[in-house]
Amino acid sequence: MSPTEKTLQTQIDDNLRRIFDEDAQTELPDRLLKLLERLDEVPAPGKGLSDDAGTDGEPA
Amino acid sequence: MRREDAKAELIGHMKVLRAFAMSLTRNSAAAEDLVQDTVLKAWTKMDGFEEGSNMRAWLFTILRNTFYSDRRKAAREAEDADGVLAGQLAEKPAHDGRLQLADFRAAFDRLPPEQREVLTLVGALQYSYEEAAQMCGVKVGTVKSRLNRGREALAVALHLDGDGPIEMTDAVTHGVVTANGSSAA
Numbered sequence: 001m002s003p004t005e006k007t008l009q010t011q012i013d014d015n016l017r018r019i020f021d022e023d024a025q026t027e028l029p030d031r032l033l034k035l036l037e038r039l040d041e042v043p044a045p046g047k048g049l050s051d052d053a054g055t056d057g058e059p060a
Numbered sequence: 061m062r063r064e065d066a067k068a069e070l071i072g073h074m075k076v077l078r079a080f081a082m083s084l085t086r087n088s089a090a091a092e093d094l095v096q097d098t099v100l101k102a103w104t105k106m107d108g109f110e111e112g113s114n115m116r117a118w119l120f121t122i123l124r125n126t127f128y129s130d131r132r133k134a135a136r137e138a139e140d141a142d143g144v145l146a147g148q149l150a151e152k153p154a155h156d157g158r159l160q161l162a163d164f165r166a167a168f169d170r171l172p173p174e175q176r177e178v179l180t181l182v183g184a185l186q187y188s189y190e191e192a193a194q195m196c197g198v199k200v201g202t203v204k205s206r207l208n209r210g211r212e213a214l215a216v217a218l219h220l221d222g223d224g225p226i227e228m229t230d231a232v233t234h235g236v237v238t239a240n241g242s243s244a245a
Contacts, residue, residue, distance in 0.1 A: 012214050013183040016168070016180065016183040018161060020080075022161075023078070024075050024078070028075060032095060032096065036071055
């Protein structure tokens with residue numbers, strides 16, 4: 001990678017980080033706060049549920 | 061993992077989880093829906109989460125899989141497909157030589173979600189190619205390819221050539237970011 005390309009990549013990544021941080025600093029909406037408050041009411045059946053952390057949902 | 065501990069850790073990831081959802085959906089309401097679905101799924105299978113492993117990466121995986129699953133169901137493919145980008149990204153920013161964060165965000169928003177995803181994971185959050193590949197369920201080469209295409213599209217859209225610094229003209233945002241660092245990853 002040339003120095004120019006490296007500089008460009010750094011600039012882009014810096015800005016990616018900035019827009020992500022901007023979103024990450026936004027306060028959570030009431031809806032999500034209430035969800036967290038009521039999370040204990042959600043049954044927790046344990047292992048063996050759908051494998052959403054696996055390969056399900058992989059884009060083509 | 062004790063559920064109280066799991067809940068506490070989950071709460072600690074909520075804002076970053078929502079930001080990742082925003083990077084995929086580019087819509088606040090859709091991002092909240094996605095986070096809600098992700099949290100509920102994660103919570104109901106928390107007993108399967110391996111204590112000591114990376115909960116944030118685990119949550120990201122659930123979130124992005126849910127996003128793509130929902131997206132397939134909704135069949136909203138046309139405007140997001142790879143390869144339709146070039147014609148949409150030809151408008152030059154209003155301020156020559158200066159890049160406002162809003163310009164960058166607008167260009168980012170027009171990228172396909174597969175590119176936004178890896179740009180966020182690798183470019184913004186500094187995950188390794190291997191970690192991103194695992195979260196996305198794709199090969200490392202696919203991550204690199206999407207990352208390169210995304211960066212190239214952003215550079216073309218914003219007429220960047222790497223010879224000069226990008227000036228942050230959004231002073232408020234810049235100040236906040238600078239004050240808080242970039243510890244999202």
